[in-house]
Amino acid sequence: MSLAILIWVSHDSDRFGNRIDLRKTRFNKDKGSCQPKTNIFFLKTHKTASSTIVNILFRYGEFHNLTFALPVQSIDFALPSPFSATKVNGFTESGKKTFNIMCHHMRFMLPEVQKVMPYDTFYFTVLRNPIYQMESSFSYFKNQEPFAKAANLEDFLNNTSKYYDVKMAYSHMAKNFMTFDLGFDHNGLDSIKNVKLIQGTVEIIFDLVLITEYFDESLILLKEALCWSFDDVLSFPLNRRSNTTMKTLTLQIQENIKKWNSLDWQLYVHFNNSFWKRVDEFGMERMQREVTILQRKRTEIEKMCLQGEVAPNQLEDKSMMPYQSGIAAILGYNLKPETTYQVLCQRLVTPVIQYSSLLRLKQIRNQTKLNLK
Template sequence: MINNSQEAEKKWRSCKPRTNIFFLKTHKTASSTIMNILFRYGESHNLTFAFPTIKYHYDYPNLFSTDNVLGFSTEKEQNYNIMCHHMRFHLPEVEKIMPSDTFYFTILRNPVTLMESAFSYYKDSSSFIRTTDIETFLKNPKRHYNKWMYDSGYAKNLMTFDLGINHNGPESEKQFKLLWRAVDAVFDLVLIAEYFDESLVLLKDALCWTLDDVLSFPLNLRSDRSRHVLSAQTEEKIKSWNQLDWQLYMYFNHSFWSRVENFGRERMEKEVEELRRRRAQVSEKCLDDQVEPHQLRDKSMVPYQPFSARILGYNLKRGLRREAYRLCYRLVLPELQYSELLLTKHLKRRVHLP
């Protein structure tokens, strides 16, 4: 008798790789690593990216508009395959850009660790700049938080805000259900940052890609010096302050594991093990170490450094051959530099089009 896992695997082997992809890049959720995967796949398969008019985001934190896409015009036919830069999601406008068969996905993270990370990364935002630590902010958040400020989303329900939903909205069981349904109706897959490798396997399966296509190293990681250990009391305050995000995360964490069950637990364990084996193999081939910015040998590989956090980068092994270097370099190339590289290639291609 064939079980669900075997049927799913048989179906995957006969499917066609998806190339029209929309990724909502939520903040501080391991989304930079996902973006690197999409950059590499799109580059290697000669796919077309929808680049923002502003270098690295679609006029965030304003709601997305077609005006934010470089070169887009309703007067001429254009084909975009991948959209993945930061935006505040607005489906009606996104649908004007992306094909009707586009695969939509995003990623969520536990709001507790997300807010601790956001406080460090966005310390210069209007809500956090006058507070010494996250505990001080949470003692009386309304003293520091102004919901009308353009950057208020960094300090409250950041994922809800990125999804284009009112992050200061009412909190009730009915509202939570409306939130779940709205996200569920749009996104074909919601990944969970805490189960990153399992998420990559589900993504690979949904897109009909291979494990090598989703192979990655963690990017945009903070140094330990930038991290802050939270008390149990502070964690509960974060959940309460970010209740919309918390309810969103709890719902999709549950649905994520339902999806894993359908995929097959045993099959999942095998694929995660294989993914980690390949990552370790490529790490041994490519990497010397992961270091603080001042320790990077190639200064062009320094990741963006925010107000107070220190973002780590990678030193590649010396003496790599050309093809190996190309792979290794792109695996660890920081988000802004990779986006710049792809944009340059895109503009050159446009110049040479008939």
């Protein structure tokens, strides 16, 4: 068995097997027959619109006073190291503290996550077409190796032996990034056996795999799986780049990306297919109706909340500045002044870093109150 697979299955086999047993009927015909899920693990993959999904989870958890498993330091769980439960603020081996939601960046390690999260946790993640995921990664991480010395993405792909070294601390940013996030060896063999093992293991662990390119359809499936409402999954795109930093890729570059990121590409194709099987199971006409409702509600909240999406230098409230990285220009939002739903509007556009800090302070205050009782 390869090291990549050992990362996943080197833990108690009963707990692993019960990930299957915990699956319930996928789609609910009657919302009255299900209870909203509140124990949730989201694997936040890189450059996949995952920040928008995290904002949804942050708002739901804050509104329902749920407890987040937050990193001890920084905004991720000690990347690029595999996740360890000891990196969760407030975690103890005794398990006295209960956590409901975990959704910050990590390199996935199931047995460590299971130490933190409840037994009935819902697991999900999101994948993106590796062609566009890598183009975005190059822009966002341009100032770091292995990308730093490459003139452009085409130059990097044509000269990987020159720029890429598996020993680089952040080599995962430049090859099979999603495979890495999922806990596997991003430099592993793309043999049929290894690919099927990875795909099969992800299917067992994760209750739902969303697809970035079909984001609204993904939100509908997520809403249904969690037994949430339309309002619960409303969102504005966060951490989005300006069009000025997006590059048009030739067909040759696209093919080179697929070849270089073979594990990611095969993973994406597999779960894109399974995604549409789930949509078929949900019902295509029903999906179209619900996407229309979601988009209408988003338009309504946009009119209530937003002046518009703006470049960093046009952002009026600098405290809401998204993290700027590489050569990417990450957009933010200017809000309408004194809207009826001011708090909701602010939360909808709060970047992950700032929202994480807010939640951390809230949890510290709540814990202090409990200690004083």
